[in-house]
Amino acid sequence: MTRTPRESSGEPNPLEILTLDRLRLRTSTKWRAYPEDVLPVWVAEMDVPPAEAVVRAVTRAMELGDTGYPAGTGYAEALAAFAAKRWDWDGLAVERTAIVPDVMLGVVEMLKLVTGPGDAVVVNPPVYPPFFHFVSHLDRRVVEAPLGPDGRLDPDALRESFRRAVGAGRRAAYLLCSPHNPTGTVHTKDELSAVAQLAERYGVRVVADEIHAPLVLGDTPFVPYLSVPGAERGLSLMSASKAWHLAGLKAALAIAGPGAAGDLARMPEEVGHGPSHVGILAHTAALRDGTAWLDALLTGLDHNRRLLAGLLAEHLPQVRHRPPEATYLAWLDCRALGLGDDPAEVFLRRGRVALTSGVPFGTGGAGHARFNLAASAQVITEAVRRMATAAR
Known part of the structure; x- marks a missing residue:
């Protein structure tokens, strides 16, 4: 339980x-x-x-001189176990993950896989400012689908933004912030299922930034985007960074739905050189023992x-x-x-x-x-x- x-x-x-x-x-x-x-x-x-679990892991690495390059799937295995216990989600398949330097650089790499220069990326303002900066620097167009007056996803705004994003037959992506920053809104299963259906209807690829997932408060349930029906072609970025105060120990995981495994496989091998090995050890310890x-x-x-x-x-x-x-x-x-x-x-x-x-x-x-x-x-x-x- x-x-x-x-x-x-x-x-x-x-x-x-x-x-x-x-x-x-x-x-x-x-x-x-x-x-x-x-x-x-x-x-x-x-x-x-x-x-304390993080302190032990980092101290042990220093004592051993274990400060080289990352290896293995320990981080993904720890996150999969955490997801199964905390969110009742058994669908995080370790073989459909890849280590990336941090969530936003992972977002950039995922957007490179599913869009090209000049393509649109839909966001839900008000939203985390680096969404605008990273998308623009990637030579993609930002298309806004503002949140509704209640601070929640607006299906009509999403529908219209998806329609505009794929105009002239272009590829497009939707950069979903879940839970939402800055409002702290936790998207429901019904809301996320509606997103998946709209994305499939318009051919928009969903990339979910789920860095705040471990920080859901009270009894509100967190629903991983890749767990909802229709999200099989989605991509997600997760990390222990925000929940355990590890921004200075960079590491994150890109996760692909079953229909996006081929996309993730195309990510350049050198992207995995960016994360900190000590950061990965810290994140793994946090998820397992913290x-x-x-x-x-x-x-x-x-x-x-x-x-x-x-x-x-x-x-x-x-x-x-x-x-x-x-x-x-x-x-x-x-x-x-x-x-x-x-x-x-x-x-x-x-x-x-x-x-x-x-x-x-x-x-x-x-x-x-x-x-x-x-x-x-x-x-x-x-x-x-x-x-x-x-x-x-």
Whole structure:
């Protein structure tokens, strides 16, 4: 029986272990992009120590000098076992996987397999900004199918965008963000089945970025795209990166549905040279032995999303916000505050708190900001206090 995140794992809440002084010793983007008087709740880094299983794996590699090139299928096997236990999905076939440097570079390689220069890639704004950047740099056209007013996939918008994308007989792909970043929406089985049916009808190839899959909160079920009927020609990218705070230890997996195995087989062999061997060891250890740590994290994030909702209701009631179903990111509609298209800039300038601007997320992003919940209750409380001061 799969344990739900609400059950106790026996682990302490990873979000309440590190002090601000300790966090400010870090040299990564979150803690070096702004001066020390700025409280950072922006980029997707978590304020947590690594899982002990990851520390052991990396330390062991250092002790052995095991810092060469990656080999074997241990990462894929660990992810397959994790998927079977956590998502009741037995369809992740190790022979239909390939190691890639990270999820976005994997996305690029998958798009190269199923589209050509000048072809269209459909996205659902507001969505993770690198979708726009990587697609454009790949010499593909971005076609937007905006989310509906409820923050969910809009079948009519998808249908129209697919129709336009394949115009003049061109190939096209749909870059699906699942769970969705920045809204934290978890797509349902019915929604994903409808996507698969539309994609097959129009000949659009689906590439699913599922990096946030382990971060579904509460009792909401995560449905892998490749598990739904009609998704056999789909491709997916997964990683332990977001859920275990491993962005600096790069590694991800490309996964093909049964009908896309031939496409994945065409991926150039040299793509697999990019991932870090130590990163693969860390990701494998996280998936195999770091699930108790993950459960403790999910419990902490569940608390934080409720904390943020309460703080906003008390201090910034004009801000509209749906607590995320997944991820550690909250999408804040600040338009009623009258702070312009980029409220994050105002919060930073007036309140010395850094959120992510909503503008780069595409249509629907103006007037919004993204808030990183992967912090202590103290940091979240202080961040909202600063935001309220800035909004006066």
